[in-house]
Amino acid sequence: MLRSMYSGVSGMRGFQTKLDVIGNNIANVNTVGFKAGRVMFKDILSQTVSGVTSPEEGTTGGVNAKQIGLGVAIASIDTVHTPGSAMTTNNPTDVRIDGDGFFAVSSGDGAEVPYLTRAGNFTLDAAGQLVNGDGLFVLDSGGAPIVLDPAEVKAFSIAQDGQIIAVGVDGTSAPTGIMLGIVKVVNPAGLEKLGGNLYRVTPNANLDGEVAITTAGDPEAGTGAIISGQLEMSNVDLTSEFTEMIVAQRGFQANSRIITTSDEILQEVVNLKR
Numbered sequence: 001m002l003r004s005m006y007s008g009v010s011g012m013r014g015f016q017t018k019l020d021v022i023g024n025n026i027a028n029v030n031t032v033g034f035k036a037g038r039v040m041f042k043d044i045l046s047q048t049v050s051g052v053t054s055p056e057e058g059t060t061g062g063v064n065a066k067q068i069g070l071g072v073a074i075a076s077i078d079t080v081h082t083p084g085s086a087m088t089t090n091n092p093t094d095v096r097i098d099g100d101g102f103f104a105v106s107s108g109d110g111a112e113v114p115y116l117t118r119a120g121n122f123t124l125d126a127a128g129q130l131v132n133g134d135g136l137f138v139l140d141s142g143g144a145p146i147v148l149d150p151a152e153v154k155a156f157s158i159a160q161d162g163q164i165i166a167v168g169v170d171g172t173s174a175p176t177g178i179m180l181g182i183v184k185v186v187n188p189a190g191l192e193k194l195g196g197n198l199y200r201v202t203p204n205a206n207l208d209g210e211v212a213i214t215t216a217g218d219p220e221a222g223t224g225a226i227i228s229g230q231l232e233m234s235n236v237d238l239t240s241e242f243t244e245m246i247v248a249q250r251g252f253q254a255n256s257r258i259i260t261t262s263d264e265i266l267q268e269v270v271n272l273k274r
Contacts, residue, residue, distance in 0.1 A: 005262040010071030011255035018248045025236045033119030033197050034234040035079050042075035081188040084235035092157055095120035096232045099224015101182040104213050105136040113211050119197035134196055139181040141215045158228040162216040181213040182223040
C-alpha cells in the first residue's frame with residue numbers, strides 16, 4: 001500500500017481535530033473568562049531508505065540519509081492564557097483580574113483543592129454568600145467562603161486589592177477584613193478544563209497539584225489588581241480563527257486529494273493485469 005495514502009489519512013484526522021478546536025473557540029467568543037485553544041502538529045517518524053555515509057577526505061564525499069515521512073500527528077492542544085478584553089458592567093459583584101491569577105471557588109463539599117476560574121460574574125445569594133453562576137462559593141484569602149450578613153451590610157464595594165468595603169445600616173463605610181482570594185499558577189497551560197469556566201490544578205500546573213491562595217496586588221506573587229464593575233471577556237480573536245479555519249479547510253481538502261490520487265495509482269496497478 002502507498003505511504004501517501006496513510007499520510008493523507010493522518011493529515012485529514014489532524015485537520016479535523018484543528019477544526020474541532022476552532023469551532024469550540026468560535027462558539028465561546030462571548031463566554032466570560034474563556035481562553036482559546038490551539039492545535040500544534042508534529043511529523044510522524046520517518047522511514048529511512050538509506051543511511052548516512054560519512055566523508056573521507058580526499059577519497060569520497062559524504063552522503064545524506066534518504067528518509068520518507070509517514071504523516072502528521074497532534075503534538076499538543078494548548079490553552080492560550082492571554083488576557084481578554086474588559087467589558088464594563090458597573091455591577092459591584094462583577095470583578096476582573098488585571099494581571100495573572102485566578103479566582104478560587106469551591107463546592108463546599110470539603111474538597112481540599114478549590115477550582116479556579118477567570119470568570120468574575122459573581123452574585124450574592126439570599127444567605128449573603130458570594131457565589132458564581134453555578135452556585136459555587138467564592139473563597140477569600142484564607143480559603144473560606146465569603147459571607148456578608150444581609151442584616152448588617154446594605155451595600156458593598158471591592159477595592160483593587162480585593163478588600164470588601166461594606167456600607168452598614170447607618171450609611172457608613174468600613175472595611176470588612178474580607179479579601180478575595182487569588183491563586184497564582186506557575187504553568188496556566190497545565191490546568192485541566194472542567195467546563196463551566198472552571199479549571200482543575202494538575203501536577204504540571206503547580207508542583208504536586210497544590211494551591212496557594214493569596215491576595216491581589218501581591219508584588220511577590222504577581223497576581224495583579226482586582227477591577228470591580230468589569231468582566232474579562234473571551235480572548236478569542238475572530239479574525240485569526242476564521243483565517244485558521246480557512247487554512248484547516250484547505251489542508252483537509254489537500255489531504256483528501258492525496259488519498260484520491262493514491263487510489264487512482266492503485267487502480268492503475270490493478271488494471272495492469274487486464
